[in-house]
Amino acid sequence: MTVEGATVLRLARGMRLREDTARGRWVVMGPERLFVPDEIALEILRLLDGARSVDAIVDSLAARYDAPRDAIGNDVTALLQDLAGRGVVAA
Structure with a gap:
C-alpha cells in the first residue's frame, strides 16, 4: 500500500x-x-480514526504546532x- x-x-x-x-507511556x-x-508518532496515531485522510491529519498538526505544512x-x-x-496501520 502506498500512503498518499x-x-x-x-x-x-x-x-x-x-x-x-x-x-x-503509551504503547501500540x-x-x-x-x-x-x-511523542510525534503518538500524536499522529491519536488522529487515525478511519475517517480522516492523511491530508486532514497533516492540516491538523500544522495548525496545532504552527509549523510548515510541507x-x-x-x-x-x-x-x-x-x-x-x-x-500497524491499514486503509
Whole structure:
C-alpha cells in the first residue's frame, strides 16, 4: 500500500493504542507485537480514526504546532508508510 494525501488510515485489525499506566507511556499492542511510539508518532496515531485522510491529519498538526505544512506532510507520510509496511496501520 502506498500512503498518499487522500489515504484514510486506521490501526490495523488487532492493533490497539493503550496507555501503560504502570510505566507512564503509551504503547501500540497487537498479536505478538508491542510498539512504543515516540511523542510525534503518538500524536499522529491519536488522529487515525478511519475517517480522516492523511491530508486532514497533516492540516491538523500544522495548525496545532504552527509549523510548515510541507515539512509535517513529509514526516507524517514517511511514518505512516513505515507503519503500514509493518502492519500497524491499514486503509
